[in-house]
Amino acid sequence: MIRNLANGNTARTRHARVRALAPATRQRLDFAGVDGPVWIEGAKALPVVLARIIQDWPHRVTSVPATRPCPPDQQALAQIVAGPEGLTAHSLFTDSPLPGLTLTSAACALVADLSQSYIDSSPGRLALHCGAVEIGGRLVVLTGAHRAGKSTLVSRLTAEPDMRVFCDDVLPIHPDGRGVALGIAPRLRLPLPASASPAFRSHVARWSTVQDERYAYLCPPGRAAHGATAPLGAIITLDRRDSGSARLHHMAPDTALRQLLSHNLADLGTAKSALDKMLAVIEGVTCLRLIYSELEEAVTLLRRAFCGSLPLNPALDIGSDCTEHAPPQKAPTAVDLHQTWRQNPKVALRRVAESHFLWMPDDTTLWQLNLLGGAIWALLEIPGSATDLAEALAEVFPDQPKDSIVSDTAILLSQLAEKEMILPA
Structure with missing residues (x-):
């Protein structure tokens, strides 16, 4: 199962605003293709360090006098503040500051912010x-x-x-x-x-x-x-x-x-x-x-x-697919083995190789079903219970223990029911 697609599968979230800058010598960095400036306070060496890492990303460095306040409506992408125990990074993408950073680790934090902002600034990319x-x-x-x-x-x-x-x-x-x-x-x-x-x-x-x-x-x-x-x-x-x-x-x-x-x-x-x-x-x-x-x-x-002229060297010996599929996740509660279920007609389906991908319209959660899960979904075109489905599946997968088929079927039905992808018949 794949979750949080709309959030880019990243723990970074736009919850925290960068705190107001205290009066001090400041440097403002503006990068091409990025929304919002980077402010650096009391760490004059940091722009030099950053320039070594991203030598040709077009940007401008401006020194701002301490007497000139930061515009109150100017939302910065990030701010680095020097202190007695190192540098502290404030970011739009983190909920709390990151204290005690070296020049290198502060540069790492800024590079991450710049990369994410570059992505966010171009919807569809x-x-x-x-x-x-x-x-x-x-x-x-x-x-x-x-x-x-x-x-x-x-x-x-x-x-x-x-x-x-x-x-x-x-x-x-x-x-x-x-x-x-x-x-x-x-x-x-x-x-x-x-x-x-x-x-x-x-x-x-x-x-x-x-x-x-x-x-x-x-x-x-x-x-x-x-x-x-x-x-x-x-x-x-x-x-x-x-x-x-x-x-x-x-x-x-x-x-x-x-x-x-x-x-x-x-x-x-x-x-x-x-x-x-x-x-x-x-x-x-x-x-x-x-x-x-x-x-x-x-x-x-x-x-x-x-390194050849072809996309892949045809003389190379390439092995067959050796993907190890994880066992199904155990559901916290099991469904009634005799409860009859049917497909939710709103669910969309697409098959890719041996997997079935299911989703609800306008939802951001995508479900991936393996071969067995795909067979269960297909059988639910006609309403049935976990026991009914397991009986049919035992004929399709004769090498699998029937108890295991019943258990796996009940687990999947429970997960699908929780997300209303299947409904009581």
Whole structure:
């Protein structure tokens, strides 16, 4: 189940207003394509640090005398205030200030605010939480779970002279399907993994321009400039393991769709709109899973796969889909096994590969049903109970224990009933 599509699947919310600026020497930063200025108070070095990270994002820095008050109706995007215990960040996207920041971590906070504001300022534009590298004229998009190694892999790819890094965190996507670079330097989590090669360590030492104990921004030549675009060529989910050789597996369209929806950062409107837009993104794009343990092996495999003239090297051995589906979530209450249910006629349905996606008109919640769930939904075209449905399903899935089918059916009916996607018959 995928929730909160309209909120971009992000914890940032526009609840808090930036507090009024106290009288002091201030600097105002205005960035192209962003609504609202950034105010910096008492941290004169911060604009310099920020400029190193986003060298070519057009912006203007203005010094404001302390005697000139901030316009009362001017809502700032963010404010950084220097204090005795470090810097404090105030943002439109957070409910409370972030105190005790270093110059690097304050710059990280501002980069996040600028990226989100850039997305929000262009309704209809898509945006993904991902890394993206241009290889052979096409973007290879890298997604994955937290700590899948995305930022480290993207940072390592900055050392490849024939690849252009577009992002390591946020990729806006035009309606025509072209990814857009914001010109932000990739951020590497420190310390480097123990297995990092000497060449990579040397690359990091040479091109780290802004860093603290936790992060380092890499600014080597060749990264994509702000506003550069390239078409999407592949979407890869990273699956880092403790051991084993690097290998690629096909990824079913419904799995790829779920990955993109879960990594969405933009307001996609209704569930139907979200589904339409993300289906358009994956159309004609290669969807793969990269399983790896060693960083250098992953880089070598990506080079073999995408550095040719074709979208994907046809000589490459690619495994079958190996997606592991999570077991159904247990419902807090079970339905009466003999209660008869029917489909809510308002529910819309679209099938993608082996999954069924359901939504209510004008709702932002999208439900994904697997093969068994899709079969249950189809059977509900004729009203039936959990017991009735399980009897029919036992004939379709003879290898599954009947008790398990009854339990899974009751769980799904309970979840669908809670959202009024099915109604008592």
